[in-house]
Amino acid sequence: MSPLVAHRLQHLPISSIRKLIPLSDKAEQDGVKIYHLNMGQPDVKTPQVMIDALKAWDTNPIAYAPSGGTKEYIDALKQYYHSLGFNTIETKDILGTVAGSEAINMAMYATCDVGDEMLVFEPFYSTYKTSAKLWNVNLVAVPTMLENGFHLPPKEEIIRSITPKTKAILYSNPGNPTGTVYTKEEVKMLVTIAKEHNLYLISDEVYREYSFVDKPHESILQYLQDIPEQAILIDSLSKRYNLCGARLGALISKNADVIKGSLAFAMSRLSGGIIDMHVGAQLTKVPAGYIPALQQEYKRRRDTLYEGLKEIEGVIVAQPEGAFYIMAQLPVEDAEQFCIWLLEKFRDNNETVMLAPGYGFYADPEKGKQMVRLAYVLEVPQLKRSVELLKKALQQYR
Amino acid sequence: MSPLVAHRLQHLPISSIRKLIPLSDKAEQDGVKIYHLNMGQPDVKTPQVMIDALKAWDTNPIAYAPSGGTKEYIDALKQYYHSLGFNTIETKDILGTVAGSEAINMAMYATCDVGDEMLVFEPFYSTYKTSAKLWNVNLVAVPTMLENGFHLPPKEEIIRSITPKTKAILYSNPGNPTGTVYTKEEVKMLVTIAKEHNLYLISDEVYREYSFVDKPHESILQYLQDIPEQAILIDSLSKRYNLCGARLGALISKNADVIKGSLAFAMSRLSGGIIDMHVGAQLTKVPAGYIPALQQEYKRRRDTLYEGLKEIEGVIVAQPEGAFYIMAQLPVEDAEQFCIWLLEKFRDNNETVMLAPGYGFYADPEKGKQMVRLAYVLEVPQLKRSVELLKKALQQYR
Numbered sequence: 001m002s003p004l005v006a007h008r009l010q011h012l013p014i015s016s017i018r019k020l021i022p023l024s025d026k027a028e029q030d031g032v033k034i035y036h037l038n039m040g041q042p043d044v045k046t047p048q049v050m051i052d053a054l055k056a057w058d059t060n061p062i063a064y065a066p067s068g069g070t071k072e073y074i075d076a077l078k079q080y081y082h083s084l085g086f087n088t089i090e091t092k093d094i095l096g097t098v099a100g101s102e103a104i105n106m107a108m109y110a111t112c113d114v115g116d117e118m119l120v121f122e123p124f125y126s127t128y129k130t131s132a133k134l135w136n137v138n139l140v141a142v143p144t145m146l147e148n149g150f151h152l153p154p155k156e157e158i159i160r161s162i163t164p165k166t167k168a169i170l171y172s173n174p175g176n177p178t179g180t181v182y183t184k185e186e187v188k189m190l191v192t193i194a195k196e197h198n199l200y201l202i203s204d205e206v207y208r209e210y211s212f213v214d215k216p217h218e219s220i221l222q223y224l225q226d227i228p229e230q231a232i233l234i235d236s237l238s239k240r241y242n243l244c245g246a247r248l249g250a251l252i253s254k255n256a257d258v259i260k261g262s263l264a265f266a267m268s269r270l271s272g273g274i275i276d277m278h279v280g281a282q283l284t285k286v287p288a289g290y291i292p293a294l295q296q297e298y299k300r301r302r303d304t305l306y307e308g309l310k311e312i313e314g315v316i317v318a319q320p321e322g323a324f325y326i327m328a329q330l331p332v333e334d335a336e337q338f339c340i341w342l343l344e345k346f347r348d349n350n351e352t353v354m355l356a357p358g359y360g361f362y363a364d365p366e367k368g369k370q371m372v373r374l375a376y377v378l379e380v381p382q383l384k385r386s387v388e389l390l391k392k393a394l395q396q397y398r
Numbered sequence: 399m400s401p402l403v404a405h406r407l408q409h410l411p412i413s414s415i416r417k418l419i420p421l422s423d424k425a426e427q428d429g430v431k432i433y434h435l436n437m438g439q440p441d442v443k444t445p446q447v448m449i450d451a452l453k454a455w456d457t458n459p460i461a462y463a464p465s466g467g468t469k470e471y472i473d474a475l476k477q478y479y480h481s482l483g484f485n486t487i488e489t490k491d492i493l494g495t496v497a498g499s500e501a502i503n504m505a506m507y508a509t510c511d512v513g514d515e516m517l518v519f520e521p522f523y524s525t526y527k528t529s530a531k532l533w534n535v536n537l538v539a540v541p542t543m544l545e546n547g548f549h550l551p552p553k554e555e556i557i558r559s560i561t562p563k564t565k566a567i568l569y570s571n572p573g574n575p576t577g578t579v580y581t582k583e584e585v586k587m588l589v590t591i592a593k594e595h596n597l598y599l600i601s602d603e604v605y606r607e608y609s610f611v612d613k614p615h616e617s618i619l620q621y622l623q624d625i626p627e628q629a630i631l632i633d634s635l636s637k638r639y640n641l642c643g644a645r646l647g648a649l650i651s652k653n654a655d656v657i658k659g660s661l662a663f664a665m666s667r668l669s670g671g672i673i674d675m676h677v678g679a680q681l682t683k684v685p686a687g688y689i690p691a692l693q694q695e696y697k698r699r700r701d702t703l704y705e706g707l708k709e710i711e712g713v714i715v716a717q718p719e720g721a722f723y724i725m726a727q728l729p730v731e732d733a734e735q736f737c738i739w740l741l742e743k744f745r746d747n748n749e750t751v752m753l754a755p756g757y758g759f760y761a762d763p764e765k766g767k768q769m770v771r772l773a774y775v776l777e778v779p780q781l782k783r784s785v786e787l788l789k790k791a792l793q794q795y796r
Contacts, residue, residue, distance in 0.1 A: 061444045114512065134507075244461055245460040245461045245669060267416055
């Protein structure tokens with residue numbers, strides 16, 4: 001039996017982030033305090049109005065939801081997009097998904113056939129890779145560089161990677177794992193390329209609110225009229241409202257066939273979680289100050305971590321402009337081995353720090369071998385201590 | 399753009415059950431009362447202890463769960479299987495899934511490659527079809543007959559459908575949509591075939607508790623020691639605890655590679671719903687009388703619906719032995735058209751009845767053209783009225 005499954009395992013490698021978890025569990029069982037910068041799991045509180053909605057749950061039995069989401073959830077999403085100024089979004093353009101990860105799966109499924117290609121900008125969110133493997137879609141990676149903050153290369157360089165099999169461009173903005181916020185010119189360039197080469201343009205904007213640049217975030221939703229058949233938005237409530245464990249996302253498109261294809265996928269799992277959707281639907285009642293307070297908090301954290309990392313000898317970083325990640329190049333040969341060593345061996349006052357190995361964010365793992373991703377999802381004093389730990393560890397490791 | 403997506407749509411047809419929902423919505427908006435026998439959405443209450451767990455939720459933020467499920471949820475599942483006498487099931491054998499539908503997806507993904515074949519017994523649960531289409535797995539349908547209650551054909555007939563591409567046999571027991579409960583001899587035969595032909599044997603037992611035959615339910619879990627590498631259980635809490643909208647399921651296997659392959663899939667969606675899992679984990683606290691009361695209630699309903707249908711001229715039914723479905727052959731040429739007519743045209747005292755067209759449960763839709771599936775998820779008086787409506791409708795339709 002096993003050869004078949006072995007093929008699958010090779011096909012779909014265990015997440016580079018999640019595979020270290022048993023090691024951190026072990027260390028924590030041994031009483032070691034770990035500073036978790038390895039996952040995008042914020043420490044910030046879910047809005048109380050959402051918790052209260054759970055406590056007030058009074059529907060029994062807990063019945064199936066419509067495959068595309070409850071009316072309550074879809075209406076709340078529509079209201080949210082309208083509040084951002086995207087008034088042309090209608091109910092029919094919104095599909096409720098089981099978090100952003102399902103929206104990614106659906107977008108790939110609805111736009112690409114087996115063997116088709118999708119352009120991504122490397123380093124890219126590792127889930128794109130697992131998702132592409134599921135559907136036998138080939139990700140074609142266009143490299144971006146730490147030296148210029150992982151911003152997009154010139155148009156010619158992107159176009160060079162387009163083949164007759166290319167069906168879509170997929171990007172995250174603000175970027176995971178880079179923290180890069182694309183400029184108006186960059187997004188416009190992608191729209192132009194999509195138009196000229198007849199490609200879907202899939203924008204993952206789950207970190208929309210986490211931008212620390214002066215200019216407004218450039219959403220694909222501004223281009224819905226421009227490329228109505230091609231623009232697809234991936235969205236999620238996980239980071240915006242600190243709801244990672246309630247699986248709440250959305251796929252937005254003006255292309256009825258993309259919605260239908262995604263809905264067909266949604267029907268294969270019958271229903272999303274109706275309790276989660278009720279929680280998510282409270283988003284319209286979240287106090288107005290919730291998001292601005294988060295923005296300020298993350299900016300402080302970004303500054304703390306960036307300034308701290310910059311001072312460590314041999315560490316190379318660019319200042320992230322958004323999201324809550326930093327990609328850093330470490331003065332080590334194999335960053336994954338270093339991450340393992342941090343968990344298994346390194347202790348300072350019985351504390352250590354956990355990072356995500358960077359190779360998982362590269363199509364070619366070799367390229368990301370010296371890289372790590374740090375998520376600044378801890379408070380400033382903890383981030384300061386994390387930097388201190390990393391500095392000591394690097395001194396000791398060499 | 400559209401041709402690509404059109405291909406997908408053709409590839410993955412909209413659920414035959416769910417596509418009628420807009421018509422029933424319309425009728426209900428017009429004030430028509432509809433008796434819903436079309437979906438396996440029970441009217442029975444979720445155990446109060448589960449609702450109470452929601453109300454007592456006090457974890458904030460709502461954080462990611464481990465991809466394979468929370469410890470609390472997995473421990474509760476283990477305790478449940480042990481209470482059934484399956485004491486050899488260990489934590490490592492259990493993967494928590496986002497409902498039974500995801501467990502089906504995972505089992506297919508972990509056992510079959512693109513182009514591989516899986517045997518199913520026709521009529522079969524329509525979600526198997528959508529799931530197989532997702533993974534480009536070919537379902538090979540072995541026919542079973544209404545005349546003998548949809549029980550399995552002789553071994554030779556099943557073996558005849560096995561090819562070098564066959565990787566697995568997938569069946570539901572008790573059966574959806576047939577209500578058939580396989581005998582000890584039938585399950586043993588499937589185990590023997592799996593052994594002799596080196597196939598995975600995937601048993602969907604989400605209706606385990608709903609059996610109205612005198613003998614105990616024959617679970618694949620009894621054969622875990624016999625075919626440890628091949629036996630896979632699909633399970634779900636949806637029907638057992640009336641939790642369809644909380645997405646809670648499990649995949650059980652002694653084959654570490656099957657668990658790993660399924661976990662890789664689970665990692666692509668990062669996490670299931672942590673609130674739902676907390677609700678599901680209360681299963682160990684559900685009062686002992688909950689399930690037996692359900693069994694009695696469903697037996698009464700089964701009897702009501704079966705006896706009623708038998709009396710309608712031209713309707714052919716077999717007595718279902720379990721689950722909560724009846725497959726019936728109607729004296730109409732095209733049962734889907736009849737189902738549409740029921741929703742759009744037929745009214746008796748401004749009431750009508752909604753059924754699931756049967757073709758969705760057949761690999762060859764032509765074979766199921768005269769069939770419908772009725773779910774007895776309403777109380778006895780409502781089922782009586784449903785039968786009356788169906789009888790009148792058939793008289794009028796002809």
